[in-house]
Amino acid sequence: MLTCGCGRWMHTEGIEERADEDGALQWFIRSECRGCGLKVGVDVPAWRTHGLVDRLMWTDDALHRLDRMPPYLAPLVRQEVEQDVRARGERVVSYDALLCPRTGERIEWEPEAERRLENVPAPVRAMARIELERTAADRGTSRITVALMEEVKAKYFGMSNVKREA
Ligand SMILES: [Zn+2]
CATH class of the missing domain: 1.10.8 (Helicase, Ruva Protein; domain 3)
Incomplete structure (x- = not known):
């Protein structure tokens, strides 16, 4: 967990999937203090959130993909993927997690x-x-x-x- 200089918890606001200079996937985690409005962002290697994510979060990329799914399908996918992520003890729904539902189907x-x-x-x-x-x-x-x-x-x-x- 991140604590703001003002003493409050910082809330996770979003996660962007990016590549570092070697092409490895990184997550840029944005957090905000709702008390004083301070915003910070931290780059971490993908899946190593170091406790910086305070609740179940979708990366921007995964959300974007979900948004483009047919309206009848999106809620079902959301529920299934979130269950899987929780079952693994994780907090982040990444683009990859969305591509690999429980069926195990992989690209x-x-x-x-x-x-x-x-x-x-x-x-x-x-x-x-x-x-x-x-x-x-x-x-x-x-x-x-x-x-x-x-x-x-x-x-x-x-x-x-x-x-x-x-
Ligand atoms: Zn603050």
């Missing part, structure tokens, strides 16, 4: 697509992975193919390594 990567991802510069790799998995999930597919990569690349990867690869 699968074609070996060639996985190999190409390794050529993506480290600083954008984690976000590229998320963007690809997000696109696949939006289309109701659970497999990342080179074809999908090519398509998303045009929109998302402006990076030289990927261009040389093509």
